[in-house]
Amino acid sequence: MSRLQCISPIDGSLYVERELASAAQIASALAKAQQAQQAWRRTLLKERIAIGRKAIAAFAARETQLAEELCWMMGRPIRYAAGEVRGFVERASYMADIAEQALADIKVPEKPGFIRFIRREPLGVALVIAPWNYPYLTAVNAVMPALLAGNAVLLKHSAQTPLCAERMVEAFTEAGLPDGVFQYLHLSHADTEQLIQAPAIQHVAFTGSVPGGAMVERAAAGRFISAGLELGGKDPAYVRADADLAHAVETTIDGAFFNSGQSCCGIERIYVHESLYDAFVEQAVALVKQYTLGRSDDPDTTLGPLVKADAADFVRDQISEALAQGATAHIDPATFTLGKRGTPYLAPQLLTGVHHGMRVMTEESFGPVVGIQRVRDDEEALALMNDSEFGLTAAIFSRDVETALALADRVEAGTVFLNRCDYLDPALAWTGVKNSGRGCTLSSVGYEHLTRPKSFHFKTQL
Template identity: 35%
Template sequence: MSNETVHSVNPYSGEVIQSFRPLSVEEVAVSAARAHKAFLAWRKVPVAERCGLLERASEVLLSRKSELAQTITAEMGKPITQSLAEIEKCAWVCRYYAGEAPSQLARTLIETDADRSYVRYDPLGTVLAVMPWNYPFWQVFRFAAPTLTAGNTALLKHASNVWLCGEAIESVFREAGYPEGVFRHLKIGSDQVEALLDHPAVKAVSLTGSGGAGSAVARAAGSRIKKSLLELGGNNALVVFDDADLDAALETCIQARFQNTGQSCIAGKRLLVHRKIADGFVAALVDRVKALKSGDPEDPDTYIGVLAREDLARDLEAQYQESVNKGAHTACGGKRDGAFFEPTILTGVQPGMPAFDQETFGPLLAVTEFDDEDEALDLLGNSQYGLGVSLFTRDTARAERLVPEIEEGAVFINELVKSDPRLPFGGVKASGYGRELSALGIREFVNAKTVYIVASTGSDHPGKD
């Protein structure tokens, strides 16, 4: 990217919204130094005061909800009602940590031979966040709310097609009263990430993105002995057993696959359905998907918008076409027009087809039938990814019995996989490592420091070696 002008483009209209000049290497270094200087003061601010600022950030988000949602829709094409919901969810994560952080960061007392021993949770320093475009506010806030409240400062490297969102997020923290330098959006490309990791102020990195980007950042962080958290892709399965509540499963599967125009790592991309019910379930699914309103993302009735860039739609089209060439059948959809790709259902999908093996980042659902529980588990596990799975059955005891056999970061029973501030979020295998959200999330970027106190140092003290 170097110093080339970066344009923010509306993917629906093709209009250039705003142009940006990327920061120079020298400007980035100055920003990192300022973040470290801010950290030295920020870590001393009482947790209760940090929580007050986070509560204020939630209020700012809600007071500016319409404006911020419009920015999301303009930059990456998300239907406006879903953009509004994204802002509301960001306010929720702020409120959650504003209430829970004091107890989550409180020292943990541990009984040992010492007179007193405990673990305290101290911030690491400045954390770099490398974030994607598909949920341009939520991905950042689910990182920033716990990370800042733990006492760290943050530098955001946002995807280059959503820099307006990055600027808006920084303005939210500024309006909420956060000190200068605690959170900064850096207008830089991926080519400057490694140099940032070289900076002594940057102690860790959190990345949400592709497997390739995650591997590169993990290598760079590992070679510098700096912590990394990776939230990467997913190829989640929706497993519908023959005893499921089919009407409820149908509605949930549609939402799981097609919200955000299918551009989500946790979307249910593979539908595994029991052969006994497959014909009727898929027929009903096709009818419902054909009825989804596509069009202008600014129309409140639109459910399927455009993909964030035309090249993403072309990539999805190629995966679709190769799967058809290998024997999959088109139940509906399959056509592309610029950045728009019709909501599509493929049946007869088998391992070896891109629609089964690869992450499809758009409104395409791949249907595979199974005969029994063992075959369902084999198909489910036949993936390099391990982010999450949804099981649909009335027999919840059976579903819970299957949970230990499933290599995923999350198992949702009769519900779509989703992120919730109260629950840890993250994957295994090629879906990454580390956990965001919940108490685990706020403790990802802290020093869990052991403190061991002996009041008397007499030689007969049982804790003395």
């Protein structure tokens, strides 16, 4: 039987090893999920919510353990790792808070002699495929509402973060969730693709790369099932002439470098009005130089390693290519002694003199690098922001709310921020456009993608 190995980016050691599920184990999990879902969907919503809240509490109680495991599995600095546990609690709690309202029958105007309404029914068995970069946050977006809506869930996590799937299931099991309703499977890519084709699977929630999303669509083709795809991003920020400069610098740089830049909604390109450009660059460079690149288990580290050495070398190649094309690097990599080619440790970099002929401004980097480009006005900034195959989030920094709103209405993105970035508000729909995917999680709209409408049309007077 094949095995998965989680190699820690901290020191290259083997951190977790697990057997991949066999064909018999996959078939058994599917059968259990189908059977359990039939009873789970008939469980009162209040009871499902109560179990969900107990699971949230059980998960939160493990914060220290979960943070340490995250640190070792994917390289998040230990000083920040617990934040993901708290984010999980925030999102899961909100989806529980709104479940009764979001899943309530939809009333239509009264008509004499008839009873008419629309009910939201669970889809059946949902397959959630989660990535390593925010393994709990990306998973909970779909898992919690899917369960509360009456679906059974199979969770497949990245081979880099296998413990995350196990810990989530453990929390729900401790909360009293019936056996079979929520299970995890450690799978190969080939087995994952086959699982999508299984008749029992009625929904797929995938977070990952654009090629991974294309795989999901190919595997599900002709099955007429729903799929939610959160894919890549090359998210822009625009700093207008009237922005609060210090706030814009602090917020965009944090948005670009948090989690070593390994965030689908992180800031990957910044456009600054020419009147603020020089001051912005000066302050941004000073801020980036304050980062401490180091082992994730060191509490002084503010910039950890990337998940793998080849991911870091990919970003290095983007930077080298941009420099060859005329960009200017403002950070001396030698000042970050750990950052060496062939290792996951990568010095942060801030580039100017960039343009959209460079890969670093158009291709997802997923690392600690950001390009800053000077713009003349709103129209030039808007054209550059929209000049991308991606459209997950975008950020505008301005004191003029009305003008920012008018600009935001023209930005091609699933979420547009004003004076902030890189945050998911669970009350708002999390979605993307273009190659950033389709579908939606979170908010009341997220429940619509995990249920199907069923109309009831009763004639009561004969």
